[in-house]
Amino acid sequence: MKTKMCLFIAAISLAGCQSTPSDDEFVCSTQTDWQQLGLTTAQKGKSVRAFDRYKAQCGEALPPNAQDLYLDGFTAGIKEYCTYENGFELAQKDIENPNVCPFEIRAEFDKGYKIGYLDRREKKENADYAERELERRALQNRNGQSSTGQ
Amino acid sequence: MNKLTPLFFASCAFIAVNSLPSKASNLTSKFKIEVEQPTFVLPQFSGPYSEKEANIAPEELETAERLRGLLESGDKQAVLKELEAFYDIELSVAMLMLKAQLYFALEDYEKAEKTYLASLARSPHLVRAHSDLGQLYLIKDDQHKAREYFAKAIALGANDAVVYGQLAYLNLTLHGPYSAINAYQQALAIEPEQAQWQQGLFVALTQAKMYQAAAALLSELIAKSPNDSKLRLNQAILSLEQNDSRAALASLEMAILLGDKRETNLKTAAQLHLQQDSFERAVELINTHLSQYDLDLTSLNTYLTWLSQRGLWQQSKTILASLENKLSTFDGQTKSVIYLHKALLNSETANLNAADSAFKLALDANPNHGQALVAYADFLIDRKSFTQAETLYLRAEALSDWQKQAMLSRAQLYVDIQKYDAALTVLKSVTSRFPETRGISEQIALLENIIVTKKQQAEI
Numbered sequence: 001m002k003t004k005m006c007l008f009i010a011a012i013s014l015a016g017c018q019s020t021p022s023d024d025e026f027v028c029s030t031q032t033d034w035q036q037l038g039l040t041t042a043q044k045g046k047s048v049r050a051f052d053r054y055k056a057q058c059g060e061a062l063p064p065n066a067q068d069l070y071l072d073g074f075t076a077g078i079k080e081y082c083t084y085e086n087g088f089e090l091a092q093k094d095i096e097n098p099n100v101c102p103f104e105i106r107a108e109f110d111k112g113y114k115i116g117y118l119d120r121r122e123k124k125e126n127a128d129y130a131e132r133e134l135e136r137r138a139l140q141n142r143n144g145q146s147s148t149g150q
Numbered sequence: 151m152n153k154l155t156p157l158f159f160a161s162c163a164f165i166a167v168n169s170l171p172s173k174a175s176n177l178t179s180k181f182k183i184e185v186e187q188p189t190f191v192l193p194q195f196s197g198p199y200s201e202k203e204a205n206i207a208p209e210e211l212e213t214a215e216r217l218r219g220l221l222e223s224g225d226k227q228a229v230l231k232e233l234e235a236f237y238d239i240e241l242s243v244a245m246l247m248l249k250a251q252l253y254f255a256l257e258d259y260e261k262a263e264k265t266y267l268a269s270l271a272r273s274p275h276l277v278r279a280h281s282d283l284g285q286l287y288l289i290k291d292d293q294h295k296a297r298e299y300f301a302k303a304i305a306l307g308a309n310d311a312v313v314y315g316q317l318a319y320l321n322l323t324l325h326g327p328y329s330a331i332n333a334y335q336q337a338l339a340i341e342p343e344q345a346q347w348q349q350g351l352f353v354a355l356t357q358a359k360m361y362q363a364a365a366a367l368l369s370e371l372i373a374k375s376p377n378d379s380k381l382r383l384n385q386a387i388l389s390l391e392q393n394d395s396r397a398a399l400a401s402l403e404m405a406i407l408l409g410d411k412r413e414t415n416l417k418t419a420a421q422l423h424l425q426q427d428s429f430e431r432a433v434e435l436i437n438t439h440l441s442q443y444d445l446d447l448t449s450l451n452t453y454l455t456w457l458s459q460r461g462l463w464q465q466s467k468t469i470l471a472s473l474e475n476k477l478s479t480f481d482g483q484t485k486s487v488i489y490l491h492k493a494l495l496n497s498e499t500a501n502l503n504a505a506d507s508a509f510k511l512a513l514d515a516n517p518n519h520g521q522a523l524v525a526y527a528d529f530l531i532d533r534k535s536f537t538q539a540e541t542l543y544l545r546a547e548a549l550s551d552w553q554k555q556a557m558l559s560r561a562q563l564y565v566d567i568q569k570y571d572a573a574l575t576v577l578k579s580v581t582s583r584f585p586e587t588r589g590i591s592e593q594i595a596l597l598e599n600i601i602v603t604k605k606q607q608a609e610i
Contacts, residue, residue: 048237048239048240049237051237071237071238071239074237074239075238075239075268075271075272078239102239102240102242102243102272103205103206103207103242103243104204104242104243104272104273106207
């Protein structure tokens, strides 16, 4: 039973290497789809500098066309990522703007981020106000009860 | 402006004329006038970015200022090194364009192309990227792509004379003169004094046979610069296009007087003089040509053939004599041409033994000299040496350029010695190999009749 489990885990790992490895996986295989890797990295809003790590990791084992493929994928992916909606969502989640969007398509993303930020701030202010109001009322109630009891 | 790769306009006019007697029809050349070959002028490297087309990102301002300083001190490599430290996607399109332009300026055309294309992938309407790519493909001699990018640059609003001019040139080359005229006019409207556009428009108008417009343009230019030999050459081309060889010669002589001493033009002027029977000036020009340039076999042969066709034996003799003491320096082919013309000269002046020796020397120097083989065979026929003449014709028939003429001459030889069957066989062979030969079927019919008549006479 133990042996079977080990084999299963190894198979999963290998399958991972053949498609798009996660950041921590070893990617310097000829099986790596560099274009896909670039695409998914960009779609997650990560920096293109992630490729520096692969370069360091692979050294001479890095295929000669890896960078071009990666950047092709990244360029396509970053266009998908840099939208108003993603900017808005990021701000809503209170995540810092990663500043990965190229200048010519940055405006919409930044606008979404700014509005998302303002919206989140407003909601927070409203929530804070509501909370303070509740506390004030609760305090008022407590004060009223104690004065009636006297 | 940096002058880079020269590219060529269709700058010569060629007109075939039947200016000489029929015997020389295969030797008659075309009038050819050579004019200045315009060059393409690539725009100078224009600075770190073009705000008109793409802006740099605010966070790049500081870097851009530093790079501008480096560029002003001429250190393109240092700027490129800084830019190469970034992935393309990290740079604004303006900075990416700067990178592409630097690769272009440093003649790394593969990287320049890739970087321009990357810029266009991000900003497809960048006029400058389109026009620069047009230039790049022009340098890489991919005219179709160059045309495509120049046309796109103009469609996107480029208002640059160079772009119009180059589109015009490519249209002229790839699609004919009509598609070029408007673009040249646009280029000229922006840069009215630019000689390239004037020349291009003139060539396009001439090729489109819009002679009146071409002449009007030329008159205007000549009025401005009466001592410009190039304009006189254009005038000569225009006259030749209109079959006015007298006017063409006047313009050509004017260009020569103004300093144009190009080989082709001297040769054309000489040819035109011969055509117009002004032999003295023709020989003067031939001598100028032969004394100023390395001996060119084709020109020499053409000149001597012209002179012999005009019966100018004394002039031929003078030219041949001037070459006598240089004879040992020439190769076999050149020697053979000189001996051939000596032979023809001697033959015409009835120095038959000297002619025979010269023919032999011509064939010793170049045994595959088709013209000499046929001419010597013709000479031998006159001296009734039919067998030797037949052998020479057969040798000439092995040379593709001379095959047809040698076969026809051999057929004539057989007729002369009344070998009608042999003549018929040769003529039929000419028909099968050269079916376009005119009048041959009549000759065959005639021979067949003779043969039948002869047979009938023999039977009686």
